[in-house]
Amino acid sequence: MLRNLDPILNKANYKSYQPNYPLEIVKTTLGDLKEKKLDFLLDVGCGGGQSVNIFAPYFHEVLAIDPSENQIKEARSQNKFAHVTYKQGFAEKLPCDDVSVDVIVAASSAPWFDRPKFYKEVDRVLKPEGRLIMFGYWMPSLVPIGVSGDVTELAKVGFSLFEDAILRGANGDLAEEGMNRICKRRYVDIFDEIMYLRKQQFDNVLTECVWSLDDAKEYVLAYITYNNYLKGKELEQRELSEEERNARLLELDYSEQFVRSLKESWGCTEMENSDVKMKVIFNFYGIIAEK
Incomplete structure (x- = not known):
């Protein structure tokens, strides 16, 4: 079953830092x-409707499904298209007639599917020569702005520290670790699973924005798995005094470690986090397959 992403992400925070899907993907x-x-687009795991917004203009009818009622409500609240319908639904039981769909899109959601069941449903509902499109992204590159030094090398350090903070927060959550592994490998595993012979991968579709170091830290904290990690550590320290507990939790907070290490690496330890600026580059990759 497509996993409900509500427990994985702090939606209020994550939505603020989630990258916009570039039109170049279309x-x-x-x-x-x-x-x-x-004629007909089916968006599977539509979330708040980001992918629908860029694909909908090219179709007469769009059906977008997600297992989360909260996500469907959010998507409906921002829907600007009369020909788009949002409804609760699952990747393993697509609510479409046989041989009725021109294109299926799964944006940043395929790693959570029960994919063998999903592929059977895809084959059932796609028209001949219909297209399956799945895409996602991994951690963004962090390129320092206004600091001295080799920007390329500093960006590599920033990416490594950022990735490490998020992955360490997911330790022990097997589903989250599995999803991270698939995304880090740019859907290579998913590509190998697809039964259609006409298939290809794409990469290097980029979108950029500017963050402060505070923003980067909030992105880390947007993952509920990370918050669960911190809550678990807090329980482990409950026998300590409040002062000792707070000091210990600060040591164990990977987001704080990320902030300190990045400022040291970029030579800006005297700057406020809000003044440390960076160009953030998200790289989208994915798969196009034809029935």
């Missing part, structure tokens, strides 16, 4: 198909 995945309006 050009890359639809190609010549976008020159003519297609």
Whole structure:
């Protein structure tokens, strides 16, 4: 079953830092198909509707499904298209007739599917020569702004520290670790699973924004697995005095370690976190397969 992402992400925080899906994804995945309006798009694991917003103009009808009622409510609240329908649904039981769908999109959601069941449903509902599009992204690159030194090397250090903070917070959550592994490998595992012979991968579709160091820390904290890690550590320290407990938790907080290490590496330890600026580059990658 498609896992409900509500328990994984702190939605209030994550939404603030989630990258916008670049329009280049539509050009890359639809190609010549976008020159003519297609009949029916199915968006699986639609979340708050980000992918629908960039794909919907190229279809006469769009159905977007997600297992989370909260996500569906959010998507409906921002829907600007009369031909788009949002409803609760699951990747393993697609609510469509046989041979009825032109394109299926799964944006940042495929790692959570029971994929063997999903692929059977895809094959059932796709029209001949119909297209399956799955894409996602991994940790962003953090490129320092206004600091001295080799920016390329400093960006590598920033990425390593950032990735380490998030992955260490997910330790012990097997589902989260499995999803991270698939995303870090840019969906190579998923590509190998797909039964269609006509398939290809794409990479290096980029989008950029500017963050402060405070923003980068909040991105780490947006993962509920990380918050659960901190809560677990807090329980372990309950026998200590409040002062000792707070000092120990500060030592164990990987987000704080990330902040300190980044400032030391970038040579800006005297700056406030809000004044440490960086260009944040998200790299999108994915798979295009035809029935």
